[in-house]
Amino acid sequence: MPDKILFVVNKTSGENNNNWQAGIESYFKGKEATIDFYHLPDPVDCDSLDQYIKDAKAKKVVAVGGDGTISLVAKSVTGTSMILGVVPAGSANGMAKELMIPAKLEDALQIIEGGRQTSMDTILLNDKHLCLHLSDVGINAQLIKNFEDGDTRGKLGYFKVAWKTLVRRQALEVTIKNEDKSFCRKAIMVVIANAGKYGTGAVINPEGEIDDGLFEIVVVKRLTLWGFLKIMLSLGFDHKNIEIYQTRSVDILAKHRAHFQVDGEYIGKVDKITAIIQPGNIQIMLPEA
Structure with missing residues (x-):
């Protein structure tokens, strides 16, 4: 019996000018695979998606x-026998870049069809x-919120919001408690990092591996205007202003409530974050090594 592949399509992602379903149907025409589609409504109904x-x-x-x-999709397939696949269709596609999944539709679908299956860690x-x-x-996280609240899109809009956010930046006072130490900064x-780089291409965590049973805490102590420009130009972070700690769990306590985001989704203001690794918690399709 042919494998069934379900494509969860977000038509509001990216430039909104691609007919993803038509392209996918064309690719699989004549192939031994059963394909199905779920188009995300706006706003997203997470319960309906999970049930589908x-x-x-x-x-x-x-x-x-x-x-x-x-x-969104990962939350539904985590801990099951289903395998996660990725077709990059967003603006930054940070996760897809991290996983070396190409932006061209046909190339991404070749990985879905015949790439390698591997286990990937998640962080709760x-x-x-x-x-x-x-x-x-x-x-x-504050930048993400400001961009969502603004009325300009694209790279220019992002740059304007980022610059405004940087000029008004405020330092955090945090206590970090991991498995064997506690320190204030x-x-x-x-950053709670299961991977290495942001969607801009800037590497924040050179030690990042998605399947090593660990994650990294990256403390960015300061960010200069030149450091900001390096990030925007995908030249990376100034690592002399960064501390990195590997761990399996951590508690982060902030003196004042601060903006918090998870995988590009703004969550709100928090004063405490607990994080724990979940080794090999999801199966995913990746390019051949």
Whole structure:
């Protein structure tokens, strides 16, 4: 019996000018695979999505969208025998870049069809949020909120919002408690990293591996205007202003409530974050090594 592949399509991702379903149907025409589609409504109904995925009984469930779409689908397939696939269709596609999944539709579908299946760690945050990629508290989360609240889109709009956010930046005072130590820091942001780089291409966590049973706490102590420009130009972070700690669990306590995001989704203001690794918690299709 042919494998069933369910494509969860977010039509609001990215440039909104691609007919993803037509392209996918064209690719699989004449192939031995059964394909199905679920188009995400706006706003998203998470319960309906979860139920559809369970009822579909598909071997592979593919997120067609950006980081937020991938996170939505991952929540439904985590801990099951279903395999997550990714077709990059967002604006930044940070997670897809991390996983080396190409932006061209045909190339991404070749991985869905015949790539390698591997296990991937996830991070559980505050007992309810699933992190695949990068989450943080501080200036980047505030930037995401400001961008969502604004009325301009695209790279120029992002740059304007980012610059405004940077100029008004405020330092955090945090206490970080991991498995074997507790320490206090002043920082512009603290990153909980299961991966290595943001969607801009800037590497925040050179030690990041998605399947090593560990994650990293990245403390960004300061961010200069030049450091900001390096990030925007995909030249990376100034690592002399960064501390990195590997761990399996952590508690982050902030003196004042601060902006918090998970895999590109703004969550709100928090003063405490707990994080614990969930090794090999999800199966995913990746390019051949």
